[in-house]
Amino acid sequence: MAKKAESTLKNMLLALALIAFFASLALALVNNVTKGPIEKVNQEKVANAIRNVLPPFESYSIDTVEVNTTKGMVNMTRYTAVDNEGNLIGKAIESWDDNGFGGRLTAMVGFDKSGNISGYEILASSETPGLGAKADKWFQKDNRGDVIGKNPATEQMTVKKDGGSVDAITGSTITSRAFCRLIATAFNAFNTEKGESK
Numbered sequence: 315m316a317k318k319a320e321s322t323l324k325n326m327l328l329a330l331a332l333i334a335f336f337a338s339l340a341l342a343l344v345n346n347v348t349k350g351p352i353e354k355v356n357q358e359k360v361a362n363a364i365r366n367v368l369p370p371f372e373s374y375s376i377d378t379v380e381v382n383t384t385k386g387m388v389n390m391t392r393y394t395a396v397d398n399e400g401n402l403i404g405k406a407i408e409s410w411d412d413n414g415f416g417g418r419l420t421a422m423v424g425f426d427k428s429g430n431i432s433g434y435e436i437l438a439s440s441e442t443p444g445l446g447a448k449a450d451k452w453f454q455k456d457n458r459g460d461v462i463g464k465n466p467a468t469e470q471m472t473v474k475k476d477g478g479s480v481d482a483i484t485g486s487t488i489t490s491r492a493f494c495r496l497i498a499t500a501f502n503a504f505n506t507e508k509g510e511s512k
Contacts, residue, residue: 359437360422364393364406367424367433371395371403379506383499385412390503402427408437409500414492419449421493423500430465431497449493452483459483459490466501 364374374395381390393406404427410420420438425431436450455462459481464471472478473490482490 360408363422363435363437364395364424366435367406367422368395368404369426369432372398374406379503381499381502381506383502384495390499392503392506404432405504407500407503409496409503410438411492411496411499413488413495414439415486415488419489419492419496421449421496421500423497425501425504428465429467429501429504430463431461433462434497448483448486449489452490453480453493461497466498471497471501 372395374393377392377394378389379392380387391408395403395405397403404425406422406424408420409423410418412418416439418438420436422435422437423431424433434453439447439449451457453459453461461471461480464479470478471480472494473480473482473487475482475487476491478494480490480494
């Protein structure tokens with residue numbers, strides 16, 4: 315019969331160190347196994363969002379542009395879509411605002427080649443269910459806050475309460491303001507030329 319290890323501080327620390335080592339090893343292995351599939355799902359989510367917010371296109375290219383926001387200069391990912399002859403169809407920008415009611419609100423915003431909003435899709439949100447979480451539908455075509463077809467260059471893309479042209483989500487003005495700001499940031503990225511910052 316094996317002799318029971320003596321309960322000393324040294325033995326307890328050694329046992330704790332071994333447990334921590336094997337737990338870390340297990341977590342690293344799980345991370346390594348799941349990293350690829352998670353990345354693939356995220357890429358598919360982005361690709362679907364681009365297709366949903368832009369007019370039909372043949373292909374797109376990806377670049378990063380530096381844009382001025384309320385938080386200072388940030389890098390944003392922009393997807394430029396073209397037809398089969400290389401003519402510009404539109405641009406989709408992954409934009410966000412950190413001042414939603416629940417924190418960061420992230421959306422893919424599409425603009426046609428004239429700068430009109432062709433669509434948007436909420437990618438991540440921590441907004442209140444039943445209120446701010448309505449942003450995924452509230453600002454869509456034919457809904458009360460409809461922004462589709464509007465051009466931020468000619469329309470005041472702020473909520474009506476602030477003198478703009480956008481109907482805020484009922485009971486969720488903070489989320490609506492965050493949404494309008496992320497649209498403005500995306501429009502800045504739409505207008506920024508490669509290598510140029512605005």
